[in-house]
Amino acid sequence: MNFWLVKQEPEDYSWNTFVKERGAAWTGVRNFQARKNLRGMKKGDLVLFYHSGSGAEVVGIARVAREAYPDPTATEGDWSCVNLLPVKGLNRPVTLGVIKADQALKEIPLIRNSRLSVMPLTPAQLNRVFELGETNL
DNA sequence: GCCAACGTTGGC
């Protein structure tokens, strides 16, 4: 199994909306590196849900429900999306400040490449966020 | 609201 993190501005599409709607097609990604990561997702992979902008923090855990397929919102170009399902919210959201201060997370792409919207995580990074979020599956 | 970092575009 692989692990990922996706970013979303809460004003645009929040974790609460995602939970209420019981999942979403993760459309609108228009960046080649992010697309490559989307296409690497396998059904069942765990995906951390991160709120960017106001209140930057990891808020929840999702799972890949459907692997990459053509993004129906793309009017031109070769873009992909996946379907994600909510698993559970973190008992304690993990803020960017905490992530930045954590030695075990200093290599996380969230910090190293702050503009990437879909990124891979190592098992150690995922476990550390679970630990900081006081959450288990 | 500002600004740094990064990606994309287009002229050459």
Added chain:
DNA sequence: GCCAACGTTGGC
């Protein structure tokens, strides 16, 4: 293929 200009993202 290089690089300047521009647009966007996202942290603060």
